Amino acid sequence: MKGRSWLILCLTTITLVLLSSCAFNLFANLELRNLLTSGTVGQRLEAASNALSGGNYDAAIALAASVINERLKLELNVEVLEKLLDSTSTVYDLAQAIQSATVTEDVLDAVKILVEAVALKTEKDIANLAPEVIQILQELGIELTPSKSKSKGSNFWAQFETNAGTIVKFLAETFDGRYTLKLLTSGYYLIATNATDNTLPAVLCSLYDIGYMFNLLLDLNHDGNVTDEKFVKDVITNPASIVEFSQQATSGLYNDIEDCREFIQAYEILKEMFGILHIQATFTTLDATDLSNTRYISDVFEILFGE
Structure with missing residues (x-):
């Protein structure tokens, strides 16, 4: 009997713990729903900041996006906001709206919270990326001090070939999720072009922007990921x-004029960020039709780097 009593006590305790956990989650969800439906902008921004600090990235994303949604008149419903990253088309539309937004203080604050929460949730935050990014930049011969940084110009492609395995592996693992990358690029672009201290936002914008460009270039099956592409696996x-592979691999931009326009837009953002960071690099004039008619990856690199 004594053993049975202990068993009943254990089961009762476990049940109470589970029920209290469910009740807490239910309360948290109800509180989030109430904020999304009836909270003021100030209340939602404060709650989003608290959620971000507490590691509740879904809530931070939903609350910050709700402020952007209201201010930019995007008409996203609560259900969409609660599961924002599940819809690639919504993320794309949000990114487009942010990139062309008229900035107010609350929109800027909301975007800061949104991009940080998205980066952390998707493990694309700077803390995770920094060591490998620094290593790659060093391997490419790029100085890390912005005022002294210089592109290697015509030597870039040769350096890329030398370190291709490290770089392509990093890009493939980091730059899956095309629409997330576009959202992060757009968010940090808005911050970098409107914040007083814009060095770090410009660095982050450049990083995600380059990732977005590589995704457009390498993604043949248009699933938003590049880890499954033959070129990436081969390299x-x-x-x-890599040179031989790039001469045989079809570019993701080939016969896709919309992706080519996106690529050019990202290229222009990169130029602007390099200007903020005082990085000296040579940029060319890109044409969407020319890119769309360029079949192989190596030919796109020739257009970009003049080789």
Whole structure:
């Protein structure tokens, strides 16, 4: 009997713990729903900041996006806001709206919270990326002090070939999720072009923007990811043959005029960020039709780097 009593006590305790946990989650969800439906902008921004600090990234994303939604008149409903990253088309539309937004203080605050929460939730935050990014920049011969940074120009492609395995593996693992990258690029673009201290936002915008460009260039099946592409797998397996692979691999921009326009827009953002960071680099004039008619990845690099 004594053993049975202990069993009943244990089961009762476990049940109470589970029920209290469910009740807490239910309360949290109801509180979030109430804020999304009836909270003021100030209340939602404060709650979003608290959620971000507490590691509740879904709530931070929903609350920050709700402020952007209201101010930019996007007409996203509560259900969409609660699961924002589940809808690629919504993320794309939000990114487009942010990129062309008329900035107010509350929109800027909301975007700051949104992009940080998205980066952390998707593990694309600077804390995770920094060591590998620094290593890659060093391997490419790029100085890390913005005022002294210089592109290697015509030597860039040769440096890329030398370190292809490291770089392509990093890009593939980091730059899956095209629409998330577009949202992060757009968010940090808005911050970098409107904040007083814009160095770090410009660095982050450049990083996500380059990732977005690589995604557009390498993604043949248009699933938003590049880890499943044959070119990426081939280069990781045999980096010394990157030139040969790039001459055989079809560009994701080939016969896709919309992606080409997106690529050019991202290229223009990169130029602007490099200007903020005082990075000296040579940029060319891109044409969407020319890019769309360029079949192989190597030919796109020739257009970009003049080789």
